[in-house]
Structure formats: structure tokens, C-alpha cells
Amino acid sequence: MSIEINLSPSPPSSPVHASLPLQIGIVILGQWKTTKIPLEYLVLLLNQKQKLFEYQLVSIDEFKENFRKYFGKESDQDDLITSMVNGSKIKYGKLKLKHLVNDVACALKREIDHKYDLFDNTQNPAFFIFITTSKHIDVNFFQDDGSNGFCENNPCRGAIIMTGHHESSFAPPTVIEFIFKFIFRISIKWKYPNFTRKMRHFGQKSCLFDFNHDICFVRYLVLHNYICGGCRNILGNTICESITNALDSKNLYGTSIERHPAKISSDLGYNLSLVKGIYKSKYEMMREKISDSFFSKLGSLIAFSSMLGIFYLSDTNDYFLLGN
Ligand SMILES: [Zn+2]
Numbered sequence: 001m002s003i004e005i006n007l008s009p010s011p012p013s014s015p016v017h018a019s020l021p022l023q024i025g026i027v028i029l030g031q032w033k034t035t036k037i038p039l040e041y042l043v044l045l046l047n048q049k050q051k052l053f054e055y056q057l058v059s060i061d062e063f064k065e066n067f068r069k070y071f072g073k074e075s076d077q078d079d080l081i082t083s084m085v086n087g088s089k090i091k092y093g094k095l096k097l098k099h100l101v102n103d104v105a106c107a108l109k110r111e112i113d114h115k116y117d118l119f120d121n122t123q124n125p126a127f128f129i130f131i132t133t134s135k136h137i138d139v140n141f142f143q144d145d146g147s148n149g150f151c152e153n154n155p156c157r158g159a160i161i162m163t164g165h166h167e168s169s170f171a172p173p174t175v176i177e178f179i180f181k182f183i184f185r186i187s188i189k190w191k192y193p194n195f196t197r198k199m200r201h202f203g204q205k206s207c208l209f210d211f212n213h214d215i216c217f218v219r220y221l222v223l224h225n226y227i228c229g230g231c232r233n234i235l236g237n238t239i240c241e242s243i244t245n246a247l248d249s250k251n252l253y254g255t256s257i258e259r260h261p262a263k264i265s266s267d268l269g270y271n272l273s274l275v276k277g278i279y280k281s282k283y284e285m286m287r288e289k290i291s292d293s294f295f296s297k298l299g300s301l302i303a304f305s306s307m308l309g310i311f312y313l314s315d316t317n318d319y320f321l322l323g324n
Helices: 033-049 061-071 076-086 094-115 175-191 215-223 229-235 237-246 261-268 282-289 292-298 301-314
Strands: 022-029 053-057 127-132 158-162
Touching: 022 033, 022 094, 022 175, 033 053, 033 175, 033 237, 053 175, 061 076, 061 094, 076 094, 076 127, 094 127, 094 158, 127 175, 158 175, 175 215, 175 237, 229 237
Parallel strands: 022 053, 022 127, 127 158
Antiparallel strands: none
């Protein structure tokens, strides 16, 4: 007796995913060394923290040869891919880069749709964010979201975040926080293509959608978790709450690591409980260097006096500045 396997009704040829979050591919390239795995882990963590977007890790390794055939060896696209993979400097102007990133993203989409057509293609990424350790030749240029110059019917499918500028002097924030912020900023612009520059502001408010013409200001945008009244009016409270909840620093740090504004201010150079003037005095720098644990362990006036003695006897301003 044959066993009848009921295959009817036939599965829909095009499953309907009206409520599916926007699918976005994250392509991590460059020289991340030991940071790569934590970064991948944390990017996927974002899927649990909100429902607007779903992020998928995508590798371009298996497609690199096809890209080279498609674009041509030593073409600009080929050169950009090599730079992103190696984490070397990116030289293309902003407009040109935007189009090259879109070219690579569209090719990647085609390759994925073709190679994995046995799977549900509607869940393939529609857009791609390339995150690379490359630096742009313009020090103030570190990301392109691809939204300007394209339209809803012809969207730019690629964006790039370059982290090569992120040195220890830029922290806080950490490079991870920086990436998180820009992943959401880019994603929202893709989801709401009508939220164009004309609807956004020029001023620095530490809003997620600040126009940053100087990389120094980006720090505040990342450290604060804020979407301003103007942007909120357009995007709506539900979206904004969803994003600010996902970006809440407690998702990264929990409650075990001190991350309140006074601590951040201190890390940035101004200890709210110690510095009395505009700048740190030498004495205040010294006080800061002597950690609380030093006092609590040795806890004596003798220890403090001996440090004070060294400070004056050493006759050098740099002694207590080491490590600043
Ligand atoms: Zn705003």
C-alpha cells in the first residue's frame, strides 16, 4: 500500500510577508581581528530589540569571483570591494562612492537571489550595509546611506559605514555604539524613503538624524539616545520609541557597568565632582589619577601626602598626564 503524501494545496509561489520586517544584509569587511565575532553577535542582537528591521549577516567571499567577472578586473567597483575587504583607504568622492556601493549591493542581491532560489526569496535582504575598517580620504566622511539622489521606485540598495577613523581618542562612544547608531539611521531612511533631507534639520541636536558636517559632533549623536521633536513629528512616536528602546545603552551595558552622564563626562575630560574651574588644574589631574580604590585600600593621609610629594618633587608637568 502506498502512502499518500498530501502535497495539496500547493504552497504559494510567492509567500505574502506583509508584516515582515525590512530585511537588511550586514556585510562586515576589513581588518576587525578579534572584534569581528563580538560585532557579528551584537548586530544580530538588534533583531531581538525591535521589530522594524531584520538584520542578516552576509559574506561576499563566495561571490567575489563573480563580481570580478561582472564588473571587470580593476574596475572601480572591483577596486572598492578590494579596499573594503582589505580595510584600506577609500578614495572615491561621495557621489561616485554612493553609486559604486549601490552597484555592489545590487550585484550582491542578484547573486543571493540566484544562488539561493530554493529558499524563500522574499526573505532575502533588500538592502545591504557594508561595514568596513576602511577610512575615507576625507576625514569627516565616514558613512553614506544612499538615500539622497535615489527615489522610491529606484532605491539605492547599498550603504557604507567606514570605521577607520575610530581611534581611542574618539571614545567614548565605542565603535560598536557608533555602528549601532548608523545602522538604524540608515535603516530608517530606507524604510521611509520620503523622509528626505528637506524634512530634516541642519542643526546639531544630538538627534539620530543630525546633519554631521564635522566628525567631532558625531560623538554626541552617538552618546545621546534622542530623536528630536521635528523628526519625531514626521516618523511618529511608535517608530521613534522602538528605535530609542533598541538603542538604549542598557542593551549593551546592562546595569553592571557604570554608564551615567557623570561617568561619560569624566571620560570625556571633565570630572563633574572634582574640577572647579574651566580646565583641570594640575592638582585636579593628580587627584583624578589616584583612584578611589587607592584611597580605600590605603586610605591614609600618608599615602596621599607621599603622592603629593612626588608630584611637586618631580618638577614635571607630564608625570601625572601619562595615559591622558
Ligand atoms: Zn531630528
